[in-house]
Amino acid sequence: MGLEGYRRRVSESKRKSIMAAAGAEFQDNGFTHAAMAEIARKADVSTATLYKHFGSKEELFSSIVEASYEGLGMPKSGAQDAKTAKEALTIAANDYLNQQFGAGINALMRAIISETSGVPDVGKDFLKRGVNGRNKDFVAFLNSLVERKLLKPHDTKISSLQIVGMIKENFVWPTMFDPNFKLPSNKDAIIEEAIDTFLARYGS
Amino acid sequence: MGLEGYRRRVSESKRKSIMAAAGAEFQDNGFTHAAMAEIARKADVSTATLYKHFGSKEELFSSIVEASYEGLGMPKSGAQDAKTAKEALTIAANDYLNQQFGAGINALMRAIISETSGVPDVGKDFLKRGVNGRNKDFVAFLNSLVERKLLKPHDTKISSLQIVGMIKENFVWPTMFDPNFKLPSNKDAIIEEAIDTFLARYGS
Amino acid sequence: MGLEGYRRRVSESKRKSIMAAAGAEFQDNGFTHAAMAEIARKADVSTATLYKHFGSKEELFSSIVEASYEGLGMPKSGAQDAKTAKEALTIAANDYLNQQFGAGINALMRAIISETSGVPDVGKDFLKRGVNGRNKDFVAFLNSLVERKLLKPHDTKISSLQIVGMIKENFVWPTMFDPNFKLPSNKDAIIEEAIDTFLARYGS
Amino acid sequence: MGLEGYRRRVSESKRKSIMAAAGAEFQDNGFTHAAMAEIARKADVSTATLYKHFGSKEELFSSIVEASYEGLGMPKSGAQDAKTAKEALTIAANDYLNQQFGAGINALMRAIISETSGVPDVGKDFLKRGVNGRNKDFVAFLNSLVERKLLKPHDTKISSLQIVGMIKENFVWPTMFDPNFKLPSNKDAIIEEAIDTFLARYGS
DNA sequence: CATGAATGAGTATTCATTCAT
């Protein structure tokens, strides 16, 4: 296990540094304009090593995208413990935006959208496993609020997309067209308005 | 009107065929992967003629994007004449989706998002003039409903983004990741749900 | 003669303005980088008119080069009337440099040299008719000095190239490699040295 | 020395074949009309390899020009050992012409002059390092003759340009306008005449 | 197992010249 273990550790460390470099490169430049040579340089490996680990640029990109799924979903940050629906939803909405803006998800989404024509599977996969997976988490969260009688019983598959859509329209959509878009100063007010509209129908 | 008129007619006809070809090419392949030579071939002109009309690929793309602005906005399709808010909003939502899916706006949006890193101005312009311009139209439409007492008085700048966000989340967002996404069979039900949520708060 | 004369006058005026524009353009940019469209624009004619007058870019260039021959040669500026050989040669050398630097001959020579590979005839013609023609004038001038016993009898065909070579080496050759080269402040001293060397052998 | 040495050897051999091919191409066609693809073809490498070695066409050209500097200067061919000034100068003049005509310097000079407008630095560099460098060598050579009392003490910076100018005017200048110009049969006589004129003033 | 030099296909842009009016 000595030599083999050493090799595996080295190999895994290279793989990690490649993924880190690739993630940064794809977020900065999108899929098309990211250069394999630059990723190799940033990861401090040769291009041949790069190709040993990831058979093609697309495969590397897919790996980056898949890795991003794992970071998505409802964090355990206290939304469950809130006393009121409004409080719970406010926490959840902020968690959502923190993920989106903190982990470079916006930039990654732009990169995926860019390649939707050329590499359709990546986009479809992200839609199915990333976007929808996240939605499922949100549905479960809403269901828990229903169980706690904080929300009226209703079809949470539909309502989840409604509140998420209201949030995204204001904060995520603009970043698709302007990478320098920053969260506005009235962010909290807009979130509150969205929640109020949501609760006007679904609040108990 | 003899010579000059003839030339203008020919020139305009070439320009139109170039824009048609470019629109299709950009929608199919995005900005980067669209080839000027292919656009010229589709438009049945030489590449030099292409460059006489549009000084560069970016200029051509901007022209296509700007032309798309003009097709956006609230069509005069009867939403104003509806008797109830629900009826008016249903018509408006369907108009919105017809524009989006009928005129290749989805594909164009993907193309613009693709170039947000490389050609940032196009993205920012589209955001400012395309997206926001369309929103202003929608705000005006909501205001007219308020005037007609079909909706409660409220801040329509905020509410317009809410209903639009609920619609987009269900129908537009998926097309960003899957160009083959089709409007689902339960489209009308989803629209109705969104409108109901909206009216729960803003209906009079 | 009315209409025909008018037309000829117009045509000649266009031809002149074309040659003026072309001369400037070729001097500024050399043959290859001069653009026919730009020449037409500067001359305020269409490209088609340009081609009516000059069948090709090379033909136009040849015409410009030939026109430059006419300005070359010994000007009647008093070199003949000088009392001493030194005085006469000083005047002649200055005339030579004034032509070269005043009429854009340096830039034109660069342009001709540029096209020696592509359009060899222009270069050969310039050599034969321009350079050699000028030399003949200079030989005749030296002969007149010999006749006036200001110089020893000798082979002036050889000696003319010697003094011209000494002058050119200092002032013309550098302009071939640096278009911004200016006549140096010690110009007169260098000319005097060249003449002194010349007269050390050929002075009477 | 195993892998690294192998790679260096291969790389250097490629670099040499590129420079040989580029030298020939630039001499034949000048800078502008030389084609990178053709150079690659002649050097039997891909265009990408060409660009790995030389970042741009201009960089490649500069390298060719700089390499030509090294071949210039006074060769150690016996001019120093001559017994008389006339003999020494005759040898030196012939060396000069052999360099100029043997190593394609004439063609290279034409190429440089061609690009004086477009790539001015190359021309200025050649003037400073090539032409002037060569002159310094010639001045040193004349100084050695002065030290040996074969020439009168005098300003050799000035006189060197005089004799070089007399030689160039007869043999180098014509090649600028006619690439097929050959050294004439009376070359030796012309050289002798130039030396005689030079010695009439500076001989001891 | 890692290297990095080499590959070759792919693309935006320019310009002398022609032609329908």
Next chain:
DNA sequence: AATGAATGAATACTCATTCAT
């Protein structure tokens, strides 16, 4: 006779991927 829009051939440069050591 004059126009100017249209042509199409020509060219520098990039990048994902492979291969000999």
